[in-house]
Amino acid sequence: MKQKSVAVVGAAETTKMGKIPDQSVIQLHADAALNAMADAGLKPSDIDGVATAGASPVELAHYLGITPTYADGTSVGGCSFMLHVRHAAAAINEGLAKTILITHGESGRSRVGAGGFGRNPASLMGQFEMPYGVTSPPTMFTIPVLRYLKTYGLTEEDLAMVAVIQREWAAKNPRASFKDPITVDDVLNSPMIAWPFRMLMCCLVTDGGGALILTSADRAKDFPQKPVYILGTGESVETPMVSQMEDFTSSKAFRVSGKKAFDEAGIKHSDVDHLMIYDAFAHLPLYGLEDLGFCKPGEAAAFIRERNTAIGGKLPLNTNGGGLSYMHSGMYGMYALQESVRQMRGIAPAQVPGAKISVCHGVGGMFAASGTVIFSNEA
Amino acid sequence: MDRALPTPTPETQHFWDGCKAGELRLQRCTECSKTYFPPRPFCPGCGSRAVEVYAASGKGVLWSYVINHRPRPDMGKDPHSIAVVKLQEGPTMMTNIVGCPQTPEALQLDMPVEVVFETFGETALPLFQPAKG
Numbered sequence: 416m417k418q419k420s421v422a423v424v425g426a427a428e429t430t431k432m433g434k435i436p437d438q439s440v441i442q443l444h445a446d447a448a449l450n451a452m453a454d455a456g457l458k459p460s461d462i463d464g465v466a467t468a469g470a471s472p473v474e475l476a477h478y479l480g481i482t483p484t485y486a487d488g489t490s491v492g493g494c495s496f497m498l499h500v501r502h503a504a505a506a507i508n509e510g511l512a513k514t515i516l517i518t519h520g521e522s523g524r525s526r527v528g529a530g531g532f533g534r535n536p537a538s539l540m541g542q543f544e545m546p547y548g549v550t551s552p553p554t555m556f557t558i559p560v561l562r563y564l565k566t567y568g569l570t571e572e573d574l575a576m577v578a579v580i581q582r583e584w585a586a587k588n589p590r591a592s593f594k595d596p597i598t599v600d601d602v603l604n605s606p607m608i609a610w611p612f613r614m615l616m617c618c619l620v621t622d623g624g625g626a627l628i629l630t631s632a633d634r635a636k637d638f639p640q641k642p643v644y645i646l647g648t649g650e651s652v653e654t655p656m657v658s659q660m661e662d663f664t665s666s667k668a669f670r671v672s673g674k675k676a677f678d679e680a681g682i683k684h685s686d687v688d689h690l691m692i693y694d695a696f697a698h699l700p701l702y703g704l705e706d707l708g709f710c711k712p713g714e715a716a717a718f719i720r721e722r723n724t725a726i727g728g729k730l731p732l733n734t735n736g737g738g739l740s741y742m743h744s745g746m747y748g749m750y751a752l753q754e755s756v757r758q759m760r761g762i763a764p765a766q767v768p769g770a771k772i773s774v775c776h777g778v779g780g781m782f783a784a785s786g787t788v789i790f791s792n793e794a
Numbered sequence: 795m796d797r798a799l800p801t802p803t804p805e806t807q808h809f810w811d812g813c814k815a816g817e818l819r820l821q822r823c824t825e826c827s828k829t830y831f832p833p834r835p836f837c838p839g840c841g842s843r844a845v846e847v848y849a850a851s852g853k854g855v856l857w858s859y860v861i862n863h864r865p866r867p868d869m870g871k872d873p874h875s876i877a878v879v880k881l882q883e884g885p886t887m888m889t890n891i892v893g894c895p896q897t898p899e900a901l902q903l904d905m906p907v908e909v910v911f912e913t914f915g916e917t918a919l920p921l922f923q924p925a926k927g
Contacts, residue, residue: 535801542800542810543832544888546919547876548869554862554876558888562858565903609876610861610898658878658888659832663858 422635422642425455425628439528443520451626464512468495485512492779497786501648520624521744559663567713575602585736587765618738647680668785669706676787688770748777831885852909893923
């Protein structure tokens with residue numbers, strides 16, 4: 416895509432976050448959408464493009480009273496919203512729509528109006544993974560990790576350190592679910608979920624949502640908020656089954672998506688001021704730092720241990736506290752995007768001083784898919 | 795509660811029939827010789843439809859795993875492994891490691907494992923145990 420030709424002009428999360436037993440999934444989408452429209456000074460009739468995952472774009476458009484000329488229902492897991500941003504930017508450049516709304520809402524904890532986790536026993540996953548007792552992500556996303564640790568001579572303490580440092584960021588964020596400091600010992604003494612993963616290495620399960628509104632850079636100047644420009648984007652998919660990942664120490668979808676985004680943006684890693692890496696589990700920032708090229712293979716754990724990604728470090732990472740401490744409704748990508756936008760607007764609770772470029776990297780499924788968006792606050 | 799079991803499709807029937815017959819059946823491309831998994835009637839390496847089914851060795855190594863401490867209701871009450879083995883022929887495959895304690899000490903990466911078929915009603919699942927000799 417063309418650099419900085421499209422901008423985010425509206426961004427908001429749901430009014431409440433965490434435990435929202437009085438709202439269904441579709442209402443969480445709508446609550447976030449209405450907040451984003453208020454942020455951008457728009458009404459539903461001003462929106463001519465919709466994109467969402469979880470709910471269908473048809474459901475979303477009808478519920479909000481929008482008549483779109485563009486609808487994107489790409490649903491590849493928690494990074495779907497990164498792909499929606501990418502597709503929306505291309506669509507705006509192509510004239511398919513002028514003002515595109517992207518929403519997420521999920522009743523991950525309360526399960527109000529939410530579907531089940533059932534999987535078709537005739538699907539490849541139903542045939543070749545389900546019979547062995549996989550349940551939800553804690554028993555699937557985690558499977559490659561012992562191989563990663565053995566390959567690079569790392570231990571569960573390295574996983575624990577990821578959670579410890581992200582909790583430090585969360586402490587600065589009033590909306591974070593968990594704010595109390597934790598130590599490596601606290602993480603290693605938390606209940607065992609699926610060896611080698613303890614509870615504090617796994618994300619939260621919460622209710623919430625978020626929404627973004629995108630338009631062309633030309634129009635963006637007339638909106639009330641500081642525009643946040645799309646500098647580069649990438650996406651890819653690898654496999655619906657974690658057992659079929661090509662390499663258990665690296666995600667092909669991460670590598671392809673990340674490289675595409677960096678190439679489009681025309682930036683070097685040293686240009687990046689702020690980084691979000693979708694952290695459903697503590698190993699994801701390790702894979703992300705390496706697959707995006709910020710660290711060499713096997714060196715991300717030391718990079719984090721040496722506090723490079725912590726407050727005051729050279730590469731602030733997951734500054735909202737991440738899925739491990741901020742919130743995680745199931746499809747966390749939207750919250751990572753929201754934090755990147757806040758950092759680029761200069762209004763984040765743990766603001767990185769002078770940040771000009773933010774990289775936001777998402778994962779979908781269990782290393783199944785990936786999307787990357789690089790933002791800039793300079794026109 | 796009954797174990798969650800696969801519903802074979804026309805493309806995978808030979809694999810599940812093989813398990814019932816005590817054979818781990820893989821497919822390979824007769825043009826580029828790649829062995830692949832899961833089953834499909836063409837080669838994911840080169841796209842050729844010229845593929846054949848053959849009986850694999852049933853041997854491999856423990857590639858990675860978790861020990862699930864919150865088992866699904868159909869998996870019993872005790873913590874159990876959910877593992878990926880790397881087969882001698884190349885592909886990786888999800889399974890459970892059986893016939894040894896379900897502990898990190900007993901489940902060492904790269905240890906040799908061999909297939910053992912366990913029957914559940916009309917279905918046999920390919921599980922793996924530490925290789926004997």
